[in-house]
Amino acid sequence: MNTPKQRITVLGSTGSVGVSTLDVISRHPERFEVFALSASTKVDELLAQCARFSPRYAVMASAPHAALLAEKIEQNNLKTTVLSGGDAIEKIASHEEVDAVMAAIVGAAGLGPCLAAARAGKRLLLANKEALVVGGELFMRTVREGGATLLPIDSEHSAIFQSLPEDPSTWPRRIDKIILTASGGPFRTRAPDTLGTVTPEQACAHPNWVMGRKISVDSATMMNKALEVIEARHLFGVLPEQIEVVIHPQSVVHSMVQFTDASVIAQLGTPDMRVPIAVGLAWPERIESGAARLDFRRMASLSFDAPDAALFPGLGLAWHALRAAPGTTAVLNAANEVAVEAFLDRRLRFDRIHAVNMETLETVSPSKPASLADLLALDASARAAANAAALRFAA
Numbered sequence: 001m002n003t004p005k006q007r008i009t010v011l012g013s014t015g016s017v018g019v020s021t022l023d024v025i026s027r028h029p030e031r032f033e034v035f036a037l038s039a040s041t042k043v044d045e046l047l048a049q050c051a052r053f054s055p056r057y058a059v060m061a062s063a064p065h066a067a068l069l070a071e072k073i074e075q076n077n078l079k080t081t082v083l084s085g086g087d088a089i090e091k092i093a094s095h096e097e098v099d100a101v102m103a104a105i106v107g108a109a110g111l112g113p114c115l116a117a118a119r120a121g122k123r124l125l126l127a128n129k130e131a132l133v134v135g136g137e138l139f140m141r142t143v144r145e146g147g148a149t150l151l152p153i154d155s156e157h158s159a160i161f162q163s164l165p166e167d168p169s170t171w172p173r174r175i176d177k178i179i180l181t182a183s184g185g186p187f188r189t190r191a192p193d194t195l196g197t198v199t200p201e202q203a204c205a206h207p208n209w210v211m212g213r214k215i216s217v218d219s220a221t222m223m224n225k226a227l228e229v230i231e232a233r234h235l236f237g238v239l240p241e242q243i244e245v246v247i248h249p250q251s252v253v254h255s256m257v258q259f260t261d262a263s264v265i266a267q268l269g270t271p272d273m274r275v276p277i278a279v280g281l282a283w284p285e286r287i288e289s290g291a292a293r294l295d296f297r298r299m300a301s302l303s304f305d306a307p308d309a310a311l312f313p314g315l316g317l318a319w320h321a322l323r324a325a326p327g328t329t330a331v332l333n334a335a336n337e338v339a340v341e342a343f344l345d346r347r348l349r350f351d352r353i354h355a356v357n358m359e360t361l362e363t364v365s366p367s368k369p370a371s372l373a374d375l376l377a378l379d380a381s382a383r384a385a386a387n388a389a390a391l392r393f394a395a
């Protein structure tokens, strides 16, 4: 008997993870069918994806971009229906005919669609770490109550997920520690006092991974790892003190779990996002990802080191935010999104991203956000404070 194809919505399909997802999907036309795609600004890229994958829906975040796409879809005689706006993105994330949703929008903008997919009980492939950092307990509760299956796509969390037993109810008594690996980014060997002159081009030139601009800057500051610590705490139900970060410049060991008997299980592979994406798409089966294989005979060395707190001051904010009042991780995320954008726009020096994050954490006090509306309000006030801080630190 033929298994029906999984119908997939790819949110953020024009981004780095979105494109890699479509690459894996295209290798398995007998298993997967693209139901819907979404993007924000890249009209021509989304048009080309519509021509190739014939989705039922294509959504642009704004009405003007959607109008442009609709015109081109018509000129090219394509059948895809074009929609626009946040509600439409939530609609394709929760549509009754969708089996799985790849959440690959960048930033807190992905929270609403992720919650919609979780409420609708979808198989949710979560790349959008900011959504979980902002949504925290509310996000995890929605996943549980909606009966959704949450599959981490961040390579580190996919590694941990693959290293753990399949039954999550056994995790608390088995996990001693989660060890997240970090490449250290492009400035791992720099002196902290030389970071003031770093340009966006230098910060986005990651030594091992090809990624979107925001996550590339986060990798250079190691705020990416801070967000991943917060993500791991929620995904695996561990305490902040059970999470450790080690620098591993080769990006071969993607993360590890130390169990209560002191045994450690790690997951290894080449640094290619198509691997965790293929894991998420097929889990618990395994499918071809297109990634190169590791060749252990040619591997010179694997090294591990402690992160330098003077070079990466943002990393410690993860534990600070997790131990502070509920909602503090949402404040940290908003501050960091604003600071990174200001840096990419050349309005803020690279070494002042941390100062903006610190000042925002000091000025905004969260009051136990209990709903999406509360979180969005908190996100907005943190962004206002961070914008003010970014202006001051730019001077």
Ligand SMILES: NC(=O)c1ccc[n+]([C@@H]2O[C@H](COP(=O)([O-])OP(=O)(O)OC[C@H]3O[C@@H](n4cnc5c(N)ncnc54)[C@H](OP(=O)(O)O)[C@@H]3O)[C@@H](O)[C@H]2O)c1
Pocket (backbone or CB within 6 Å): 011, 012, 013, 014, 015, 016, 017, 018, 038, 039, 040, 041, 042, 043, 061, 103, 104, 105, 106, 107, 109, 127, 128, 129, 130, 153, 154, 155, 209, 210, 211, 212, 213, 214, 215, 273
């Ligand atoms: N790249 C990686 O290797 C990697 C690894 C692990 C986790 N992640 C996580 O995965 C997520 C995506 O990362 P990425 O590197 O693929 O980012 P990216 O290349 O910047 O792509 C982001 C995608 O989101 C869309 N988008 C941006 N702002 C939006 C908004 N306000 N509303 C709706 N859509 C919006 C973009 O549309 P346009 O392109 O049309 O503007 C694009 O399709 C991030 O949360 C990141 O932390 C990425």
